Amino acid sequence: MKKMAIFMMSLCLVFVAACGSAGNNEAANNKTTDEGNKETATNAAPEETKAEEAKPVKLRIYAQYADDDTKLPYDYAVAELKKEMPNVELELEVQAQDDGQKLKTYAATGNLPDIYQAGLDIITTFKKSGNILELDSYVDELGFRDKMYPSTMNTLVADDGHTYAFPYAGNEFVLLYYNKELFEQNGVKVPTTYDELMTAVKAFNAAGITPMSLFAKEKWPTVALFDMFVTRNEPQGILKLDKGEASASDPAYKEAADKIIELVKAGMLPKGATNLNYDQAAALFHQGKAAMFLNGQWEIAESTKQLGDKAGWMYFPGKDAANYEASKYAFSGGGGPGGYAVNPDTKDKDVAAKVAAFLSLKYAEYKYTERGNPLVSTKVDKAIVTEYPPMMKQLSDDIAKITSTTSFAWGLSDAKFKAAIEDASQSLMTGAYSSEQFIEDVNKAIPAAK
């Protein structure tokens, strides 16, 4: 009887082990086959490649497709692709807002789409695991480098000098929007110093208006706010911490944390700010219930639509008038490597890479010509269809004057530091978190200097 039980248990374990190893073997076999393909592709004559291109090709693509700002450029790029490469059919899978979990799971299970949108985090992780194709040869072949602006080269080339994704977004910025009418009606001066900012906070609170709206449930806007304060004294902001070249206890960072705590305690943010999502926080600003609002420059279109000429953006206040002038063009935000990347195990790497490059160019083209957004990474030779709103004109005029940029939270290279600064910055927004705690929590996660 005992033997029988042992036999049954062994059978179970063998079954389980077989399930596990079967998957691995399959993955290994796929890899070997693809290695073979790689060689074939490299040795193939250009004529053969051309002939292959004419064959119908179906590619799975994993891309952002959530709102007008992502749907319209994508649809335009796909329509243009149909004209340029009619044999290519794209099967879209909408990108989930999940910190890349779905994509990583696809990679882990050998189910990665042929083309996918990748940010710095995905590039860094997939580079190690061999799930992203190095695109250097395609950059040369397609002359992609010539299509880039010199100032956006950082979006094409990663730290290691290689290209892993064809970018479309340029360097973007964090802006502090304000409602001009509310400032005028309440006799509040647009702040240029911290003291004036505090005066504005008090004045708006007294008038029953929320001084600043922030969608702090998403953690990156809290990091952006902290970064804006830091950049008054340290132009590299959070980027320096991410590189391990500064400590959170350095005066620029400590002062920024202290100032935020002081302003939050004075009622700068709406009640329950750490639980507000974009829709709720933006509604406060768009409906004239909040005087200021922090978001990226992509908010310009929506704020112009909702508030018209009443909306504007201001240079971030400084410690004093001299500091304000000195740090006026030290902008928060920035860009990094990212865009359309290619799965190294895709059947036809050449076609996939060409499609990825083409989509990036057309995506940027639409944003530039139709969405009133000059902040794209590639040059566009078509005329603008939709005129820039005044706020975008102001930003466009300032771009050449910008002395430094930092990074958005999602552009940070160290995932551990990113999670820590996001958590700590959000805690700052409660007002019940000391700068000492902030320093301790952030310093624990700062990577060693590279």
Add this chain to the structure above:
Amino acid sequence: MNKFLGNKTAILLFILPALLLYTVMVFYPIVQTFFRSMYEWDGLSEGTFIWFDNYTRLFQDSLFFTSLKNGLIFAVIITVTQIGIGSILAFAVADAKFKGRKLLRISFFIPVVLSITVVCQLWLSIYNGEYGLINKIFEMIGLEYKQDWLSSSKSAIVAIAFVNAWQYMGYHFALLLAGVKSVPEQYMEAARIDGATKLQAILKINIPMMAETYKFCLVFAITGGLNAFANMYIMTSGGPGTSTYTLTYLMYRSAFRVGEFGYGSAAAAILVIECLIATLIINRLIARERISY
């Protein structure tokens, strides 16, 4: 019957499908979790075996202790509320003289069948600092006790625990009601003849005889509390900052936000051990002897 039970081959054959499923779906992943917790691994590349380094790091991580503490707070709140109020309601509804008991029985169970996302969205509105129901009630009765329920690092975990307590109270109520009804009527009748009050009968007869049910409810409530994730994921995303992290949330953060699957597995392993210890203690302390009527 004896002959049937004597046929061990038949028994093994019958339990084989369940055993196989259990092995593949539960046992194997748990073993893998423990195994992977000894790796420095990003979930994609080949990991590096680092023995117990992840555990050493875990025990030096203040976030681990915050998560552990929050799990315990969550477990205590939901256990006390769900079993405490569930018992009172079960005893009340079990009384034949109680009017409208059928309606109440259904009403108490409705939140259990609702989606957790719906429940969390509902309570997000109730807790809202500006226009939430709770603050409005305080305002109406003239109390200056408006709170940022979910944005205060102190009250957030308690507020979230009450949402879970409210939602699953009906589940425990249903179990306890079945328990109350399974106590034979003659015991209650004997107590009444001896002059016991209703409360005395509940305390001396019902509750001791429902020990098995209470044991089951306790295991469910405590392990459910220690495992909590969905409520904080939907309502606060672990925030403000890290104030509503639990071990499951720490595991999620480590694996998916930071890309440290090995470290996340170590947190998961501690969670498994924690739940096992809680279950063992409950089994040791409650209903050690089987009651038969």
